[in-house]
Amino acid sequence: MTSTLPAVTTTKVPAQRQPAPETGSARRTSLPDRLRSSRSDLLLCGALLVAILVVQGWNIADYPTLSDDEGTYLAQAWAVQQGKGLAHYTYWYDHPPLGWIQLALLTWIPSLLSPESMTVGSMRVVMLLISAISAVLVYILARRLSLPRWAAGLAMVLFGLSPLSVVLQREIFLDNIAVMWTLVAFTLAASPSRHLWHHFGAGLAAATAVLTKETMLVILPALFLTMWRHSHRDTRKFAITGAVTACVLIGLAYPLFALLKGELIPGGGHVSLWDGVKYQMTRPGSGFILDSASGSHGVLRSWLYYDRVLPLGGLAGALLLLATWRWSVTARSLAGPALTVGILALLALRPNGYLPAMYVIQALPFLALVLAGGTASVAHAVLRRRRGEGEKRYFTGGRYALAAVLAVAAGAYVVPRWYDGDHTAVTADANAPYRAASKWLASEVENPEGTRVLVDDALWLDLVHEGYRPGLGVIWFYKADLDPAVTKTMPHGWKDIDYVVASPTVRRDAVDLPNVKAAIEHSTPVATFGTGDDRIEIRQIQTASGGVR
Structure with a gap:
């Protein structure tokens, strides 16, 4: 009489169910090993x-x-x-x-x-x-x-x-x-x-x-x-x-x-x-x-x-x-x-x-x-590559x-x-006019601390470091029209400004800014750096009598 062993004694764990230990070991891989790989x-x-x-x-x-x-x-x-x-x-x-x-x-x-x-x-x-x-x-x-x-x-x-x-x-x-x-x-x-x-x-x-x-x-x-x-x-x-x-x-x-x-x-x-x-x-x-x-x-x-x-x-x-x-x-x-x-x-x-x-x-x-x-x-x-048998190597x-x-x-x-x-x-130098304008305002203006000048923000910090008063001495030109905290210090509008640095940005946006536009119209250039539309003009404000401030 032949006896048969129960099927359960011969059951094996399928191979595909074994990745967990590998994953764990992979996560424990040291940093040097990961860098080498x-x-x-x-x-x-x-x-x-x-x-x-x-x-x-x-x-x-x-x-x-x-x-x-x-x-x-x-x-x-x-x-x-x-x-x-x-x-x-x-x-x-x-x-x-x-x-x-x-x-x-x-x-x-x-x-x-x-x-x-x-x-x-x-x-x-x-x-x-x-x-x-x-x-x-x-x-x-x-x-x-x-x-x-x-x-x-x-x-x-x-x-x-x-x-x-x-x-x-x-x-x-x-x-x-x-x-x-x-x-x-x-x-x-x-x-x-x-x-x-x-x-x-x-x-x-x-x-x-x-x-x-x-x-x-x-x-x-x-x-x-x-x-x-x-x-x-x-x-x-x-x-x-x-x-x-x-x-x-x-x-x-x-x-x-x-x-x-x-x-x-x-x-x-x-x-x-x-x-x-x-x-x-x-x-x-x-x-x-x-x-x-x-x-x-x-x-x-x-x-x-x-x-x-x-x-x-x-x-x-x-x-x-x-x-x-x-x-x-x-x-x-x-x-x-x-x-x-x-x-x-x-x-x-x-x-x-x-x-x-x-x-x-x-x-x-x-x-x-x-x-x-x-x-x-x-x-x-x-x-x-195709996997067909007839594919040629060439x-x-x-x-x-x-x-x-x-x-x-x-x-x-x-x-x-x-x-x-x-x-x-x-190789190109696109900022020589800005550097020259900054240098002129630092060396040619006798009393920076008492001078008020409208600039774009590309020059604002340059002039702060040269002794101009931040906020009220050197003024970001938008604020001369749009910030009440600044405009209240300008009771006479453009007449309270000494210089305006007419960069391309200032000239472009002055159209919608009355004080800045008037400052440009009532000023004359005392220094110009660069040429054409990219030029930077330093303009000094003229008084009604024809003098300068």
């Missing part, structure tokens, strides 16, 4: 970072031309450092103050060591730190979105070495800081380890980006799409809920700040957050971007003047990825950046929206990612030859144009 990425990223910092840092103080916005943000940072409040004049709710508070932290040590260096040209160097962090984050994000190493390097090159990027990332704009925090948020959202705290941190970083420059709010849907795709199915609800909660709670700090100061809604004798929002929503538009006569089209032309490859190529890459989303793994991985480009493009196409020159800064890293991703997708399609070789020809053709188109743009950035 990522050596190729570190070497490539490090080499590209050095190249980016050299190109962006060389000649940074002299090109591009100093802008009034740069001077405003730096002057507000200076006011924070000096304990004079959130701005160098009456603070009103145009942008959340977190952006220039971060600038104050970045410039604190340089200004402490050399107070006179707290000027726009010299302090541009701190933007290199922002550029470096952002460039590295572009590489990391590209790798986390499953791009091959070469494509991640291409994204970093596109972001850091495009002439458009070199020019705009040098400037002291809040947008550059906000973009850095947005990239932190996307990088955490795409974390391969899928820790809940990574998603919570992504929400915090997103809120920081919005409080740095409020326009980053429009990108949040793309961020949460990225988080949705890269979160674990079992913890997705917790991840998204935690990120949204963190973002909202931190974001509410700004209206809470206004509420606690009694400045949430309009009232007598104070500014308000509501007025700031109303101004932003009702400010005059700059026209349709495709209308050749509009201001928006002029802004577009200025972007394309520096570089056509990144804006147009990135837009084409986003369209390609969105069109192939259903059947392309690369397209699905880059859904978040592609959606970001789509959102920003649609907003720029508003019939009568306001389009500032720095608007494209928000799109630069995502344009680079989708252009690199589109290139990787095309390369994969060209080089993909056919595969032809695919590699085609890929090489396409790469050489792309390089032949891009490199000369980028070389010209980047060569201008590292």
Whole structure:
């Protein structure tokens, strides 16, 4: 009689159920081991970072031309450092103050060591730190979105070495800081380890980006799409809920700040957050971007003047990825950046929206990612091998030859144009008129402390360091008409001014500022630096009797 053993005694644990110990050991891998395994990425990223910092840092103080916005943000940072409040004049709710508070932290040590260096040209160097962090984050994000190493390097090159990027990332704009925090948020959202705290941190970083420059709010849907795709199915609800909660709670700090100061809604004798929002929503538009006569089209032309490859190529890459989303793994991985480009493009196409020159800064890293991703997708399609038995080897070789020809053709188109743009950035001196005007006002005016001069903010801190009284001696020209705290010190209007520095910005905006316009009309130039529309005139106010003040 034959006996049969119970089946249970021969049951084995299936091999596919054994990964848990491996996962645990992988998580316990030491930092040196992880660095060794990522050596190729570190070497490539490090080499590209050095190249980016050299190109962006060389000649940074002299090109591009100093802008009034740069001077405003730096002057507000200076006011924070000096304990004079959130701005160098009456603070009103145009942008959340977190952006220039971060600038104050970045410039604190340089200004402490050399107070006179707290000027726009010299302090541009701190933007290199922002550029470096952002460039590295572009590489990391590209790798986390499953791009091959070469494509991640291409994204970093596109972001850091495009002439458009070199020019705009040098400037002291809040947008550059906000973009850095947005990239932190996307990088955490795409974390391969899928820790809940990574998603919570992504929400915090997103809120920081919005409080740095409020326009980053429009990108949040793309961020949460990225988080949705890269979160674990079992913890997705917790991840998204935690990120949204963190973002909202931190974001509410700004209206809470206004509420606690009694400045949430309009009232007598104070500014308000509501007025700031109303101004932003009702400010005059700059026209349709495709209308050749509009201001928006002029802004577009200025972007394309520096570089056509990144804006147009990135837009084409986003369209390609969105069109192939259903059947392309690369397209699905880059859904978040592609959606970001789509959102920003649609907003720029508003019939009568306001389009500032720095608007494209928000799109630069995502344009680079989708252009690199589109290139990787095309390369994969060209080089993909068929698995059929009858495929001939020379056919595969032809695919590699085609890929090489396409790469050489792309390089032949891009490199000369980028070389010209980047060569201008590292050699041209666009700020000699500003330096000369600053030097003249420091040496030729006998009593700076008792002199009142209207300037744009690009020169404001220069003159503060030369002994002019901040706020009432050297006056940011807008405030001579728009700030009651300043206008009440000018009972006779333009007659209470000694000099006006008529830079391109001052001449352009004086049309809508009665005191500034009158000051220019009732003055004569005593020194002129530069030529044409870019000239800077130092004009001395004339009295009714024909004399000077």
